[in-house]
Every structure is written in structure tokens, then in C-alpha cells.
Amino acid sequence: MWAFVGQILWPVAWVGLLEWYVTSPTWTLWLFFVPMLYAFYRSFLQPAYITGAFRTRRLLREWPWKVFVAPESGIGKIPGGGMGDVWLSFPDPERPEEKVPVILHGHIRSAWWRRRLGRGFTTRKTAQVKEIWFAGDPRAAGVIAVPGPRRLFVIYQRSSHSSDVPTNA
Template sequence: MPPTHLPTAWDDPETRRAWAKLITCAFLGQILWPAVWLGLLLWYVTMSITWTLWLFFVPLLYSFYRAFLQPAYISWAFHTRRLLRAYPWQEFEKPESGIGRIPGATAGDVWLRLPNPERPGEILALILKVHTRSMWWRRRLGRSYSTAKTAQAEKVWFAGDPRFAAVIAAPGPRRLYVLHQCPKDKRGFADPGEASPAALERARRAGVRLPEPQSAMP
């Protein structure tokens, strides 16, 4: 069972350990992937046997891709911490999920539906866009049949607000992953909808970009 009795997910020692592992891997990747890319590039340039160059071409491209993405992974890890510091864990058993066929989702997008915290009868969808970080979850959610993999995601830990953003995790917690609602405009602001002032303030503390209240605008 998740530590739902704690004020926030961050108050749980196991959650802090899971995040420490996450940020450590992000920083190690920032060091190792560029090193791997440079090493493969040097080998690629200095190899005298021409036909073997093709063996290094794909690893060279992939290591460059990962080195390019690592700063975003570090930023993503710190955003994960802000959400964990703002919201408590909740547990959902066999939450509704699917692939495509909802507004905002492409044919290959996996989605997860969870209740509005202020309107339990209203169910909101969060979309897992295709990304390296989402692959573990995409292989386990959205299936219409049961497998050994889907059984690993029958219970989902959730810290956040499905109207804005949240961290999901496998029980433990493990496999921390951030979900966002699509921004309402090109500036990246989330839609405040009819959320209460307290919910909006908590979302801001969690790092969600929201438009300023009308009373604060000139």
C-alpha cells in the first residue's frame, strides 16, 4: 500500500530513494552518453577497415541522440520532485486505460483515465506520448488482454492532479513517470478550468504553468 497517510509523497523515505536513483541516473547519463559518443566517433574516424565502419554507425547515432536528450532528463527529474513535494500518493487499482481513440491522442498514444479530485464523477484522461521514458508504461497500459507485463501495472501509484500534471509509479514506488495535460495555448499554459483556488495554488507550487488570476492582471 502507498503511504497515503503522509501529507506529500516526498515525506515517504522510499519515494526519496526512488527519486535519488532517478536523478543519479540522469546525471550519470549526462557524463556517460557524451563520452560514449566521442569514443565511438574517434574509433569511427581512426578505423582502417572500411567495412567495419557500418557496425558503429547506428550506435554512434543513438549515443548522440541520448547525449542530446540528457539535459531534458535532468530537468524532468527536478520537475518530478516538485510534484512529489506538492501531492500525496494515491493508489488506483486497474485504472481505465487504452490506446488512441480519444481527443488529443494519436493512433499510438496510450492514455490513462483518473477521477477529477473535486468532481469524482468526472473522469479525465492523461496521455502518455511516445517517448523513451514512457516505454515501460506503454507496454503495460492500454492492452485489452492480460499478460505478465500488464499485471505489473494493475496497481498505479499517483501523485498529482489529473487536470494539470502528475507522477505515476509502479508500487514501491518504481518507474517514476511524469504526465501532463496538453497546454491550452502555444505559450504552454495549462487550462485552469473550474479548479478551486487551493488546487491552482498547489499546482503552481508543483511547477505547473498557469495563467495569472484575472484580479492580478492590469
């Protein structure tokens, strides 16, 4: 919902600040330049938030939440990943004894997760992700969250990233 509200408010704020910038006295121009640039930036960023919200919603409609306590995670040392890639490992739905690693691909919202996963030692931050909720198929795509659910984040296998949502077979 907030993505839709932002889709309306950020362009309105940008146009309003632009109008103020053009018609106001010269000494006030510097006050509105930075907010105007930020509103312009957010106006073009909003469609990505809406797309992500719909992808999350489709995944959550199809898959139930599963709770994992201290799932295996790490930094680097994963096939198909780079040295600094943070990853989580979840059981394969067809073969529960095998694990499927999923790399947290770079995104502005992944920073919170990246600071807390894969460290190999316990800190106050890593304790925040001791329990992780997961909905989806780790072989394709899923949603992770901390209990609540809070901090929703869509994870996906690079080869399967598309607008299609895997079906719960």
C-alpha cells in the first residue's frame, strides 16, 4: 500500500518543490534543491517497490511460512557465488536431507540481512536472525523474514529470476 501512496506523493512533492524552486526568492533556493532531487529520485524508484511487493505477495499466497532456527549461512565459499556473497541454505523440498544454498543478491534492502548473516560468530546483530521464516521454494524463489513477519526480503536463484512464481507442487 505504501508503495502506491509513494507513487503518487513523491512526484507531487517533486513538482511542488520544483515550482517552489522556480518561483521563490533566490536565497531560499538552496533549501529546496536537495529535497527536490531526492523526490525526483524516489519518483523513479517507486515502480520497483511496487513490483517487489507484488512478487512478495504472490510468493506468500502460494507458500506457507516455515520456521528455521539458525539456518546454515555464510559469506563466500559457495558454488556460483563471489568471495563476498552472503548465502543461506534451506532444505530441498523434494529431498529434505539435501540443502539448497541461496545467495542474497545485492539490493538496497539486502544490507540489513548482509550485516547479520554468515559471520560465524554470535553478536547482538546476528542474534536478530537466529530464527528465520521462509516461504517459497529455495530452488527458485522465496521470501525470508524475521519473526513477526518483519524485514521481508525476496531471495531467488539467479537462473530462475523472472516474473513467474514457482507453484507449490
